[in-house]
Amino acid sequence: MNQYAKMIIVLMIISIASGAVLALSYEVTNPKIQEQARQKLEESVLKVIPGAAKMEVVQKEDMTIYLGLDEQGNKKGIAFKAVGSGFNGAIELMVGYNPSEGKLTGVEILSMSETPGLGAKIKEEAFTNQFNGKSVEDKFIAKEDVQAISGATISSTAVAKAVKTSLDNVMKIYPVGGDF
Amino acid sequence: MAKELFFIIIGSIFVNNFVFSRFLGNCPFLGVSNKTETAIGMGIATTFVLTMTAVAAYFIQNYVLAPFGLEPFLQIVSFILVIASLVQLVEMVILKVSPALYNAFGIFLPLITTNCIVMAVALLIPMNNYNLIKSIALGLGAGLGFTLALALMSGIREDLEFADVPEALRGPAIVFITAGLLSLIFLGFTGLVPLA
Amino acid sequence: MQLFKDFINGIWNENPIFRMVIGICSALAVTTAANNGIAMGMALTFVLTCSSILISLLRNIIPAKVRIPCYIIVVATFTTVVDLFMKAYFPSLYEVMGIFIPLIVVNCIVLARAEAFASKVGPVRATADALGMGLGYTWAITLISMIRELMGAGTLFGYHIMGEGFTPWTIMIMPPGAFIVMGILVGLMNMITRKPVE
Numbered sequence: 001m002n003q004y005a006k007m008i009i010v011l012m013i014i015s016i017a018s019g020a021v022l023a024l025s026y027e028v029t030n031p032k033i034q035e036q037a038r039q040k041l042e043e044s045v046l047k048v049i050p051g052a053a054k055m056e057v058v059q060k061e062d063m064t065i066y067l068g069l070d071e072q073g074n075k076k077g078i079a080f081k082a083v084g085s086g087f088n089g090a091i092e093l094m095v096g097y098n099p100s101e102g103k104l105t106g107v108e109i110l111s112m113s114e115t116p117g118l119g120a121k122i123k124e125e126a127f128t129n130q131f132n133g134k135s136v137e138d139k140f141i142a143k144e145d146v147q148a149i150s151g152a153t154i155s156s157t158a159v160a161k162a163v164k165t166s167l168d169n170v171m172k173i174y175p176v177g178g179d180f
Numbered sequence: 181m182a183k184e185l186f187f188i189i190i191g192s193i194f195v196n197n198f199v200f201s202r203f204l205g206n207c208p209f210l211g212v213s214n215k216t217e218t219a220i221g222m223g224i225a226t227t228f229v230l231t232m233t234a235v236a237a238y239f240i241q242n243y244v245l246a247p248f249g250l251e252p253f254l255q256i257v258s259f260i261l262v263i264a265s266l267v268q269l270v271e272m273v274i275l276k277v278s279p280a281l282y283n284a285f286g287i288f289l290p291l292i293t294t295n296c297i298v299m300a301v302a303l304l305i306p307m308n309n310y311n312l313i314k315s316i317a318l319g320l321g322a323g324l325g326f327t328l329a330l331a332l333m334s335g336i337r338e339d340l341e342f343a344d345v346p347e348a349l350r351g352p353a354i355v356f357i358t359a360g361l362l363s364l365i366f367l368g369f370t371g372l373v374p375l376a
Numbered sequence: 377m378q379l380f381k382d383f384i385n386g387i388w389n390e391n392p393i394f395r396m397v398i399g400i401c402s403a404l405a406v407t408t409a410a411n412n413g414i415a416m417g418m419a420l421t422f423v424l425t426c427s428s429i430l431i432s433l434l435r436n437i438i439p440a441k442v443r444i445p446c447y448i449i450v451v452a453t454f455t456t457v458v459d460l461f462m463k464a465y466f467p468s469l470y471e472v473m474g475i476f477i478p479l480i481v482v483n484c485i486v487l488a489r490a491e492a493f494a495s496k497v498g499p500v501r502a503t504a505d506a507l508g509m510g511l512g513y514t515w516a517i518t519l520i521s522m523i524r525e526l527m528g529a530g531t532l533f534g535y536h537i538m539g540e541g542f543t544p545w546t547i548m549i550m551p552p553g554a555f556i557v558m559g560i561l562v563g564l565m566n567m568i569t570r571k572p573v574e
Contacts, residue, residue: 007442014434014446018257018453025457026253032464033252040467087370088196089308111471116408116528116549151546154370201551203405207398207484253460256478257452264448296401296482303475348567349559352397356559364552 040110041066041094048096048106049077060173067180068096077105078180080170084162087154088113091122095131095163102176107131107163112155119155127156131163136176140164185317192321195372198297199329200363205297209329209359210352212288219334220327221285227323229267229292230301234319236262237302238312251306259302267293297322332362379504386508392485393516394565399485402476403517404554410533413521415469416476417514419462423454423480424513425506428494432502435495447490448481455481485509516561523557524548 045055045066052068059065066079077098084091091114096106107128114120121127130147134140140160142148148156174180198204205226212222240258245251250258271289275282292298301322305315336358345354390396393403402420406412427450431438438446459477462470470477480486489509494502525531528548530538538544547553 003439007439010438011442011445011449014438014449018449019254021453022253022257022456025460029460029464030252033460036464036467113474118546118550203401203551203554204479206401206404210397210400253456256456256459256481257449260448260452260481261445264445294482294484294487296479299479299482300475303478307475346563348570349563351562351566353559353563353566356555356562358559360552360555360559363555364547367550367552 044094044108044110045079045096048079048094048108049098050096050105051076055079063169063173065170065173066094075180078170078174080166081110082162082166084158084165086112086114086122086158087119087152088115091155091158091162093159093162095166097167097170097174099174099176099178099180102136104131104134104163104167107159109159114152114155118149119152121149121152122155122159127159136167136171140167181313185313188314188317189321189324190372192318193325193328194366194369197325197329197366198300198322199326200359200366202300204300205295205326205329208288208291208295209326209333210355211291213330213333213337213355216331216334216338218288219330222288222291223323223327223330225285225288226292226295226297226326227320229263229270229289230298230323230326231316231319232266232270233263233298233302234305234315235312236266237305238310238315241306246306255303255306259299263298263302264293297326329362333359336362379501382501382504383508386505386510386512387515388512390509391512391516391565392509393513393520394562395569397562398488399483399513400558402479402483403513403520404551404558406473406476407517407521407524407554408528408549409472409525409531410518410522412469412472413518414514415466416473417510417517419458419473419477420480420483420485420513421507421510422458423451424486424489424510425503426454427451427486428489428502428506429499431490431494432497432499438495443495444491447487447495451486451490452481485513520554520557520561523561524553528553 042055045068046052049068051070053071054069054073056067056069057064058067063080068076068079070076077096079094079096082093082095084093089112091112092110094108094110096104096108098105109123109128112120112122114122127147127149134145139145140163142153142157142160146156146160192198196202199206199209208222208226213219237259240262241251241255245255245258267289271282274289301319304310304318310318333355337355340354340358349357386392392399399420402416406416427447430450431447434446455478458480462473462477489506493505497505522532525533526537527545528550530536530542530544545553548557
């Protein structure tokens with residue numbers, strides 16, 4: 001057999017086999033990956049809305065809002081995603097908010113790539129819990145009304161800024177004291 | 181836009197230098213940082229390949245992988261194949277166009293395929309949703325950052341040859357410790373790029 | 377005996393991290409906590425072993441001229457498999473490793489063993505070699521990550537070890553700490569294994 005023909009055939013067989021193996025592993029793992037992502041989302045929504053047991057997804061003016069409901073189906077609050085630009089890249093957060101009171105009910109970091117030991121501390125409850133009960137009228141400025149993590153002002157500012165920006169957008173749809 | 185591009189480039193050269201703070205490209209960093217001349221040759225060759233890879237990765241991601249939904253399982257295979265072919269192509273073109281240039285940094289080219297900076301840049305582009313221009317900026321910044329790291333290290337290593345290094349630390353060990361100190365210096369750039 | 381030699385080779389004599397000093401990007405990047413070290417080591421061992429076996433089996437079929445592209449496809453395939461399975465079953469670990477799981481594909485250890493060893497011997501010896509190299513990599517990076525976690529965070533595998541009064545040396549889990557720990561360990565390895573001066 002021609003040497004070149006052999007090369008091409010071998011390469012082709014290996015590529016096809018590789019494609020088949022990958023397509024198969026994707027089929028096997030994909031449902032699980034989707035499920036993991038959904039679970040993670042739901043967990044974070046329920047965590048930032050106290051008293052919520054179920055979540056419902058609603059689209060409002062091209063914003064995705066997660067409604068938190070308790071067992072009886074009463075609305076307990078809303079949650080939405082916010083993105084800030086941290087020191088090493090994007091920081092994604094879930095923010096819980098109660099429109100009738102105009103107060104935040106919780107903040108949870110979904111993903112970030114901040115420096116371990118410094119910026120990564122934004123994940124800790126010691127940092128995120130300070131947002132609970134903050135009002136829409138607060139300024140959300142690190143080192144003023146938001147306690148910054150020492151040595152990680154950039155990461156702390158990014159979180160505070162992301163919360164404030166997204167909150168301002170959500171307030172246009174859900175004014176304080178209004179229904180949700 | 182111009183501001184953002186500037187930040188991507190400065191960010192990947194200084195603040196998040198690919199070698200000193202993202203730990204990418206350490207094998208060639210150790211291997212070819214003996215002499216300043218070869219180090220800079222390697223740096224330039226890598227920068228060139230990186231910029232081209234960034235363009236290729238952008239088009240493959242947005243016009244082949246994403247539209248057909250192949251991204252989750254064919255991304256790694258297709259990126260590495262593209263990088264390997266690109267490196268070969270660059271090698272052949274340089275050999276034909278300018279043998280002098282080939283003699284200067286041709287020997288580094290085959291090594292670039294397994295430099296993880298190249299693969300990392302390809303993977304970072306879809307991860308950050310960069311557009312074409314930002315992708316090029318990232319490739320260029322990564323390459324310049326790598327070149328800077330190599331140039332700094334080779335300069336130090338040329339002097340280290342005359343230093344009285346404890347016997348056990350000779351070779352890679354002292355290079356790592358020096359890299360640690362350089363990395364410490366690069367931490368000083370923290371916060372240089374303001375928030376977008 | 378030969379098999380045992382092949383196996384031990386990677387663990388000690390030619391330890392990829394401390395002796396050959398290859399494949400160190402991931403060894404520096406993910407070693408901020410001991411758990412990550414073990415997980416990364418297992419992921420690499422899997423890719424290395426599977427690729428070595430397959431390449432060894434195919435060694436007489438693959439034409440010499442296209443061997444590198446063939447190896448790359450094989451390695452990339454197994455890397456993607458690990459990537460997908462980790463994403464599905466260990467999402468929190470996957471998140472920490474980030475880009476370094478897909479980067480196994482360009483890890484010098486895998487290609488170096490394929491080219492230098494697996495493509496020349498039968499599958500049994502290739503397996504012994506790959507497992508040895510994988511384990512050698514795993515213990516090395518686990519050691520690095522244990523030192524960094526203990527000093528940088530005061531914990532080990534997530535459990536608090538150092539007492540309340542201990543102030544973590546944050547620098548250890550930041551990039552400079554990785555380089556310095558690595559340098560000192562490579563130096564120590566040199567000291568231990570140094571042949572007596574004649």
